[in-house]
Amino acid sequence: MASDTPSTAEDVDARQDEAPESALDTARHQLNEAAAFIDVDPNVVTRLNYPAAVHEVTVPLKRDDGSVEMYQGFRAQHDSVRGPYKGGLRYHPGVTREECIGLGMWMTWKCAVMDLPFGGAKGGVVVDPKDLSDDEVERLTRRFTNELRNVIGPMTDIPAPDMGTGSEEMAWIMDAYSVQEAETTPGVVTGKPPVIGGSKGREEAPGRSVAIITREACEYYDFPLEETTVAVQGFGSVGANAARLLDDWGATIVAVSDVNGAAYDPDGVDTRAIPTHDEEPEAVTKYADETISNEDVLELDVDVLIPAAVGNVITENNVGDIQAALIVEGANGPITFAADSILAERGIPVIPDILANAGGVTVSYFEWLQDINRRAWSLDRVNDELEAEMVAAWNAVREEFEAHDATWRQGAYIVGLSRIADAHESRGLWP
Numbered sequence: 001m002a003s004d005t006p007s008t009a010e011d012v013d014a015r016q017d018e019a020p021e022s023a024l025d026t027a028r029h030q031l032n033e034a035a036a037f038i039d040v041d042p043n044v045v046t047r048l049n050y051p052a053a054v055h056e057v058t059v060p061l062k063r064d065d066g067s068v069e070m071y072q073g074f075r076a077q078h079d080s081v082r083g084p085y086k087g088g089l090r091y092h093p094g095v096t097r098e099e100c101i102g103l104g105m106w107m108t109w110k111c112a113v114m115d116l117p118f119g120g121a122k123g124g125v126v127v128d129p130k131d132l133s134d135d136e137v138e139r140l141t142r143r144f145t146n147e148l149r150n151v152i153g154p155m156t157d158i159p160a161p162d163m164g165t166g167s168e169e170m171a172w173i174m175d176a177y178s179v180q181e182a183e184t185t186p187g188v189v190t191g192k193p194p195v196i197g198g199s200k201g202r203e204e205a206p207g208r209s210v211a212i213i214t215r216e217a218c219e220y221y222d223f224p225l226e227e228t229t230v231a232v233q234g235f236g237s238v239g240a241n242a243a244r245l246l247d248d249w250g251a252t253i254v255a256v257s258d259v260n261g262a263a264y265d266p267d268g269v270d271t272r273a274i275p276t277h278d279e280e281p282e283a284v285t286k287y288a289d290e291t292i293s294n295e296d297v298l299e300l301d302v303d304v305l306i307p308a309a310v311g312n313v314i315t316e317n318n319v320g321d322i323q324a325a326l327i328v329e330g331a332n333g334p335i336t337f338a339a340d341s342i343l344a345e346r347g348i349p350v351i352p353d354i355l356a357n358a359g360g361v362t363v364s365y366f367e368w369l370q371d372i373n374r375r376a377w378s379l380d381r382v383n384d385e386l387e388a389e390m391v392a393a394w395n396a397v398r399e400e401f402e403a404h405d406a407t408w409r410q411g412a413y414i415v416g417l418s419r420i421a422d423a424h425e426s427r428g429l430w431p
């Protein structure tokens with residue numbers, strides 16, 4: 001149900017004081033810490049602590065039984081100095097205004113780290129899509145699109161999939177928007193099915209980039225993939241694709257999880273035999289011989305841990321029990337700011353979300369280009385260009401990591417924030 005929510009930046013600050021560390025808290029801490037590494041106008045940093053706009057809508061849904069329920073939806077637009085707002089839409093009961101703002105901030109940095117001509121946004125609906133029929137999800141998505149119609153568009157704000165949404169929802173968004181505009185507008189959204197202007201390889205892309213960056217990090221730390229053990233939390237768009245590719249490339253995937261727990265095998269689980277979230281939600285534990293809890297997955301003694309489900313899973317409470325030698329963030333914001341500092345003290349490298357899972361938005365950019373040009377790329381071209389972009393971004397971040405004796409996250413922020421700050425200073429921010 002829709003409820004009263006704050007409408008000013010001060011209100012957001014006040015709300016944060018009452019709650020445990022939110023995505024917005026974490027994102028702000030990270031921004032302000034990283035800003036100290038570079039020569040950036042403090043006014044720009046002040047500006048970047050706040051979203052440009054947060055749109056809150058109420059979405060009425062007629063259920064299959066004829067009753068009407070109201071859902072709360074958001075679109076937080078953080079910064080557009082480098083191009084149109086870009087970022088996913090999440091369907092999850094935990095969606096909040098603060099979460100969307102924090103996730104939108106991360107999109108701004110992510111697009112800049114990848115040097116894409118986009119800003120950052122994120123949105124979502126407070127709903128568990130598993131509680132709705134397919135028809136209900138379609139009606140909800142079409143109505144949500146109508147409510148956002150005036151603030152999205154191919155040159156203003158371009159949504160994409162995130163947790164709980166996928167290509168089907170993106171197709172409905174494109175259709176609902178196109179009907180309103182009276183012209184087919186594929187570029188309003190990315191992550192669509194290829195038959196209506198989606199890019200081949202987009203669904204796999206965030207997991208593919210996590211796998212590529214894990215491969216690069218393993219090479220950097222001298223872990224040959226054939227001798228590397230990996231635990232993955234989450235078996236959706238990000239986790240399943242990352243696990244399967246790393247499995248194909250020789251790593252041993254000892255655990256993968258769904259919301260109820262993990263399939264565990266120290267000799268390696270068969271990642272191709274386990275259904276992904278998209279194929280069958282909550283199926284990982286259903287067919288597993290041996291299961292462990294989601295908490296245990298995070299504490300396994302493995303070379304690489306990939307949290308690829310929800311945010312805030314590594315906190316001050318469990319960071320002391322983390323045994324992995326290296327963490328690659330598949331999810332957005334899986335580690336709180338406090339836990340991140342403890343991992344740095346413990347010498348456990350963390351490759352950040354804004355680099356590792358950036359393959360999703362990078363292939364979204366390829367999709368947007370294909371839509372503008374009305375010309376589809378082959379899967380080989382998409383994967384080759386993604387590989388090149390990810391390796392270039394890895395090298396750019398590695399240079400800053402080494403030059404500043406920083407964490408990998410600080411290295412990524414230095415790359416992204418420098419580009420954003422230069423753009424703000426060049427465009428002239430103030431009236």
Ligand SMILES: NC(=O)C1=CN([C@@H]2O[C@H](COP(=O)(O)OP(=O)(O)OC[C@H]3O[C@@H](n4cnc5c(N)ncnc54)[C@H](OP(=O)(O)O)[C@@H]3O)[C@@H](O)[C@H]2O)C=CC1
Nearest residue numbers: 164206234235236237238258259277281282309331332360
């Ligand atoms: N999709 C995209 O393009 C991108 C997504 N991301 C980020 O990656 C993360 C995962 O997104 P995505 O893969 O798209 O999501 P999906 O909805 O495809 O999959 C989510 C997975 O996480 C599991 N899961 C859900 N809740 C929990 C929980 N509380 N604890 C443990 N596991 C849980 C689900 O299990 P079950 O099947 O049981 O529901 C499922 O396996 C999010 O942080 C998202 O923001 C980042 C970049 C791009």
Ligand SMILES: O=C(O)CCC(=O)C(=O)O
Nearest residue numbers: 087088160162360361364
């Ligand atoms: O593809 C996109 O535009 C955004 C994907 C996303 O939401 C993310 O990277 O977190």
